[in-house]
Structure formats: structure tokens, C-alpha cells
Amino acid sequence: MTQPIVRNSRLVASYRRYLASADTLRFAQQVSDAYLPSTLAKLLAVGCIEVRRAASLALGIVGDGTVVEALGRALSDSDRGVRLAADDAFRATLVRDAAPAHHQQLLQVMHLNDGGEFAAGLPPAMILANQSPGYAEAMHQMGICWEGLNNLDEAEAAFRKCLWLCRFHYPAWIGVARCRMERNDLGAALKALDLATSICPDLEVPRAQARVIRRRLGISERQG
Structure with missing residues (x-):
């Protein structure tokens, strides 16, 4: 005892x-x-x-x-x-959450994405995702690459693969929300933002975005 x-x-x-x-x-x-x-x-x-x-x-x-x-x-x-x-x-x-060599590949992709070099980041991101298909963060970074290149279909697909691997990956839910907002699919964007903030309640910007969408859709906070 x-x-x-x-x-x-x-x-x-x-x-x-x-x-x-x-x-x-x-x-x-x-x-x-x-x-x-x-x-x-x-x-x-x-x-x-x-x-x-x-x-x-x-x-x-x-x-x-x-x-x-x-x-x-x-x-x-x-x-x-x-x-x-x-x-x-x-x-x-x-x-x-992958082999050490894959960590280094991921850090390279993250560095390129942070610098807005999405075209340069996409090939190593795709290679990494193929080499380590269970690596959730690799899928997330690939989604960021596709989003930066304005390919929303591929971006959302990558974010959802990330979420299939890790349901708590709130940045991927935020990525899905961005893709849906770009398509003006506000209902789906709101759902994704609500899921992100339910996982991580301290997300002030997504919470504010959700409030804006609710107002546009005529949904009260109580209903939400």
C-alpha cells in the first residue's frame, strides 16, 4: 500500500x-x-x-x-x-513517435514549413509519410505543405490521416477547419473547431473563430 x-x-x-x-x-x-x-x-x-x-x-x-x-x-x-x-x-x-532518423526528416520539413517553403517541404514530407505511415506528425506536416500550396483536398486528407492516427491531435482539427473555411463550409469548420477546443480548452483563437462562425450561422452559444 x-x-x-x-x-x-x-x-x-x-x-x-x-x-x-x-x-x-x-x-x-x-x-x-x-x-x-x-x-x-x-x-x-x-x-x-x-x-x-x-x-x-x-x-x-x-x-x-x-x-x-x-x-x-x-x-x-x-x-x-x-x-x-x-x-x-x-x-x-x-x-x-518514430525512429530517430525520421525525427530528423520531420524537423527538416517543419523548418521548411515554418519558413513558408511549402513546395520544398512537400517531397520530404511525402517520403517520410511513406516510410513511416504511422507517424501522425508527419501526416500533419504534409497537410500543412499541401495547404500552403492551396491544394485543399490533399491538405484535408492528410490532416484526417493524422487524426486517424491520433484523435487528440488538435492542430490537425484546426487544419481541417481552415480547409473548410476556405471552401466556405462553415458548418464543418465549426464542428472541427469545437472538437479542437474540446481537446484543448486553452485555444483562444479557434474559440474566437468558432464564435464568429456561430454568429454568421445564427447559432447561439447555448445552442453550440
Whole structure:
């Protein structure tokens, strides 16, 4: 009966030392020595606020594809600190959810997309998606490439493939919403935005976009 308390105490102690020192390497070492990602995912689901914050931060360092769902659920945690830490961990884990060589390919595509070089990013994105068809973030980045090239059909298809792989991938839902707004399909865009904000309640811009669409469609907030 004492084992969970001991493990919680160790995690909290490491977390408090990290907050005092900002020594990420030390925290990473302590976490990786003492915890499996699956254990941290359980603590994230059932721990007190401080334990959940610590587990979220730790999963951002040691998390793998097996904890994506746990982090996705934590995006709507009642505590804002947990939500913010879980969001960072969720996005970091999505990037790591493939072989190391594929991480580097993905980072290249992300860099090109961030610079608006969508035509240059598309070929490596397509190669990566073919090499690692289960890599959700690769599908998301390919969708961004297609969207940047104004091919909305291919963009939405890629975003939906991402969502099939990871139902909590709220940026992909936002991508679907953008595609639908470009087509003036406001009902489908609203549904996608509502799904994104239900996953991650702190999304202010999508929430504001949803309010605008509701007004245009004559839907009250209560109805929505």
C-alpha cells in the first residue's frame, strides 16, 4: 500500500528540485532512472495536482508513443498548469513517435514549413509519410505543405490521416477547419473547431473563430 506514496514522493521531490534549480538534465536523469513512461502516465491520470504537473513535465522528456493518449486526455485537465505542461509534452512526444532518423526528416520539413517553403517541404514530407505511415506528425506536416500550396483536398486528407492516427491531435482539427473555411463550409469548420477546443480548452483563437462562425450561422452559444 505504501509503494505508490513512495513513488509519488520521489517524483514530487525531483520536480521541486527542478523548479528551484531549473536543472533539466538532472531532472531528466532522475526521472528516467526511476520511472517508466507507463508509470508516469498512470500518475498523470490519478495523482494530485502537483503529481500531475510533475508527471506531465517528465513525460515531455521520457514519453513515447505509448503515452500520447494519456497526454491527450490531460490537455483538458482541470488545472491549467497541468494542461500547459501536458501540451508541451504532447507535442514533443508526437515528434519523437518514430525512429530517430525520421525525427530528423520531420524537423527538416517543419523548418521548411515554418519558413513558408511549402513546395520544398512537400517531397520530404511525402517520403517520410511513406516510410513511416504511422507517424501522425508527419501526416500533419504534409497537410500543412499541401495547404500552403492551396491544394485543399490533399491538405484535408492528410490532416484526417493524422487524426486517424491520433484523435487528440488538435492542430490537425484546426487544419481541417481552415480547409473548410476556405471552401466556405462553415458548418464543418465549426464542428472541427469545437472538437479542437474540446481537446484543448486553452485555444483562444479557434474559440474566437468558432464564435464568429456561430454568429454568421445564427447559432447561439447555448445552442453550440
